[in-house]
Amino acid sequence: MTANLLYAQSGGMTAVINASACGVIEAARARPERFGKVFAARDGIVGALTEQLYDLDAQSDAAIAALRHLPGGAFGSCRYDLQDIATHRHQYERLIEVFAAHDIGYFLYNGGGGSMLTAERLLRVGESLGYPLKVMGVPKTIDNDLADTDTSPGFGSAAKYVAVSAREAAHDVASMAGSSTKVFILEVMGRHAGWLAAAGGLAERAPGELPLLLLFAERAFDEATFLAAVRARVTSHGYCVIVASEGLKDAEGQFLSISADSPVYAWIQLGGVAAGLAGRIKQQLGYRTHWAVADYLQRSARHIASRTDLEQAYACGRAAVELLAAGEHGRMITLRRLSDAPYRWETDSVPLATVADVECTVPAAFIDAEGFGITEAARRHLRPLIEGEDYPPFRDGIPDYPALRLELAPRRLPDFTLD
Structure with a gap:
């Protein structure tokens, strides 16, 4: 039947x-x-x-x-x-x-x-x-936080966008670091899971190739440790590229930045982490910074x-x-x-x-000892997911994205009001 x-x-x-x-x-x-x-x-x-x-x-x-x-x-x-x-x-x-x-x-x-x-x-x-x-x-989901699956469809493409963007931005910042911007910050999605921040680590072909600094939603943000890591990278390379999860939290578990509340069942819109980090760096270290929010670009880049x-x-x-x-x-x-x-x-x-x-977060074994990068195990896991064009x-x-010409089926029931 x-x-x-x-x-x-x-x-x-x-x-x-x-x-x-x-x-x-x-x-x-x-x-x-x-x-x-x-x-x-x-x-x-x-x-x-x-x-x-x-x-x-x-x-x-x-x-x-x-x-x-x-x-x-x-x-x-x-x-x-x-x-x-x-x-x-x-x-x-x-x-x-x-x-x-x-x-x-x-x-x-x-x-x-x-x-x-x-x-x-x-x-x-x-x-x-x-x-x-x-x-x-x-x-x-681009957040890659679904349980019991090797990866979540949508993540691989968003991860590829983040990795490519971080790598290209690194070349740009390196060109101007002598007299202009020394720190670039890319804010990526990830409310409770830092998988997209981890994908930023794929911007380098080998560990240490680029002065990257990754901020994971799974790790509590500590300003002093963070600023020391930024200073170390600028000192050694002349510049630093940061990929930060939008869901960064402090030691008390509070989000560092909330863009807006939403009426959708206590759902809140995150945003503003990159701007906040840039302000801290400027104030405490004096480095000139630029920042960007990947936002819808990371999830729509077909x-x-x-x-x-x-x-x-x-x-x-x-x-x-x-x-x-x-x-x-x-x-x-x-x-x-x-x-x-x-x-x-x-x-x-x-x-x-x-x-x-159920949410699946980045395993501790995928975050390096410093807390600002990914391990080789993470590279082995993530790299295949972004491969191929x-x-x-x-x-x-x-x-050329032609849309379907869609028509609704005739309705057979009375109207219904959403709660």
Whole structure:
């Protein structure tokens, strides 16, 4: 018996999340005996709640294949998590009503740990209501903090952007350090996990090649130790390049910088670490500094995406559908490393409950003794994830990113107001 499939994207975007979407849709179209229509929710779980579903039947195979090159989220995303079942059961019951109205028997949520929690809760509600819903998680996050997987699709490309940017900036600063800027600071994403800061260590081909200083979200910031490390690098090389996690905390566990509060369930927007560090350096050491915030650039840079990352993102999308076709569900697709050199991997899966809202931080063994660099073990682990290029098509000197012409399926239920 066939049933329709709903795919949704969640949370912050990556350069390769649409490759996962491509894998999902192509795999579902290849199994018409199991899957009927393929829908995509507009703006993630919000679109599912408000019954805004894109019917993808009108999209050509070529248009779906082109998703592999498209950054951002082709169907829209959201920062909206379903709340506790006991207090917000009406949200889950509404979703089941929407699924039933459109004969949706399969739901795939493409996101991070919070999204896996939403998927796991929806799975349990479907079971309690007796609705035959099969749920699968497709991993995604540039923070690389998903548990039980070798890496998170999206991280490899963001890591490549950070490493390349740090290396190129180092050449620039070295050129001017004699009479101008001596310290450059790049602020990267990473609320509780410093994986992207660690990726900055890949800017050098061998340890010590560049005067890098990495600041990890996992390590409490100590100003005196930090300033001494900056001074040492400027003294030895004439300049210093710093890659700092936005989630830096002090010894009491408080964020060094908060950009703004958000109404999304006590979620706060971080930002300002680079500017704050620059001020400390200027005031205490007198060095001229420049700083930049990678922000959306690090997660949207499809033009410099990692081929490894792209292939893994696509494979995770396909694997989710193939597992559903085989009768499996209630799981998140994972990546399992088979070897470092050559880097070999395969897809696997774990129960949603084991990864829901669980964060995987940078291991202590990946941070060097000084606390401002990465170890050789970290290099072996990280380097394969940024390898390879897969350039998008260019036209008139810029990437050619044609968007899908999407149409919403007719609504069948009353309006629903979000909490």
